[in-house]
Amino acid sequence: MSQSIPATTSQANPDALAACEGCLSRRAFVSQAVLAAAAAALAACGGGADATAPSTIGATIRVSDYPALANVGGVALASVNGASLAIVRTSTTQFLALSRVCPHEAGRIDPVSSGFLCQKHGARFDATGTWTGGQRTSSMRAYPTSYDASTGVLSIG
Numbered sequence: 001m002s003q004s005i006p007a008t009t010s011q012a013n014p015d016a017l018a019a020c021e022g023c024l025s026r027r028a029f030v031s032q033a034v035l036a037a038a039a040a041a042l043a044a045c046g047g048g049a050d051a052t053a054p055s056t057i058g059a060t061i062r063v064s065d066y067p068a069l070a071n072v073g074g075v076a077l078a079s080v081n082g083a084s085l086a087i088v089r090t091s092t093t094q095f096l097a098l099s100r101v102c103p104h105e106a107g108r109i110d111p112v113s114s115g116f117l118c119q120k121h122g123a124r125f126d127a128t129g130t131w132t133g134g135q136r137t138s139s140m141r142a143y144p145t146s147y148d149a150s151t152g153v154l155s156i157g
């Protein structure tokens, strides 16, 4: 007595095969699933378009509006032209303007006694915005500044 091997659906039923012409092949399904997972992973990394510091600021501030900048070493947190900045007075006539958007994955950077600290993964920066430890990343983005002592206006490029 011989045994018969059951036919697969597509072999047994041509209508079923025709009805599945729009179905994904297993390989295509797996490929799309992998792409979807990769996209989700990238999104989770905070790589959105608004997650980076702007390349320029193009604005001015009046230093006297920020009491923290009255003395050398003072740090003021300010939103300037929509950018979140830490402005540091480094001398009577010089200032640093640093983005508070972490270069790693856009966490918020806050001032601490030793400089700055990213609240998201713990990257540390000195008072000039140079990366010093913690999560490996680049230094804080710095914008050019020029101060007009006669008017008390700081231009941030």
Ligand code: FES
Pocket: 102, 103, 104, 105, 106, 107, 108, 118, 119, 120, 121, 122, 123, 135, 137
């Ligand atoms: S976002 Fe990861 S260290 Fe700042």
